[in-house]
Amino acid sequence: MHCHTNLNNLLDSSWIDISEFNWLVSDLDIVNFSKQELPIDFRENYSILSSENFKIIIESNVQIIWGVISAVKKNENPKFDKVNFPYVEGNDNVWKNDEFQVENAVFEITAWDSSYIIVKFKNPELSEKFKNHFEEAIGLDKYKF
DSSP states (O other), rough: OTTTBHHHHHTTTTTTTTTGGGEEEEEEEEEEEEOOOSOOTTSSSSEEHHHHHHHHHHHHHHOOOOOEEEEETTSSOOOOOOSSOOOOOOOGGGTTTTTTTTTTTTEEEEETTTTTEEEEESSSHHHHHHHOOOOTTOGGGGGGO
């Protein structure tokens, strides 16, 4: 079984074309097994990445422990609260369907303590592709703590 907190496994090109999006990453805590320099400034609370820079992260050997990753259409800038940037721990909205921390995100990935990956979609077609690719995926509304 693949580790879903590894972006190379999670964002497999058979279900998603990452080049269609820009990416907002925030509240990140990762393990960089490759020790490769990544195009993220970890001194900042968030980074907005082009698909090319995000691809570098995906192709490196990185495991996400905590973090929010939001995909926004390439021709848009992410709309989010820059004071209360997207975060994971202590955020009850992470567990609610239809609650996105980036207003115009097409989909949002939340890594929860390297134990869970929560993926929310606004696009039903993309959601269906994800569910078909990851048969073990369950709806957030069906998840029991």
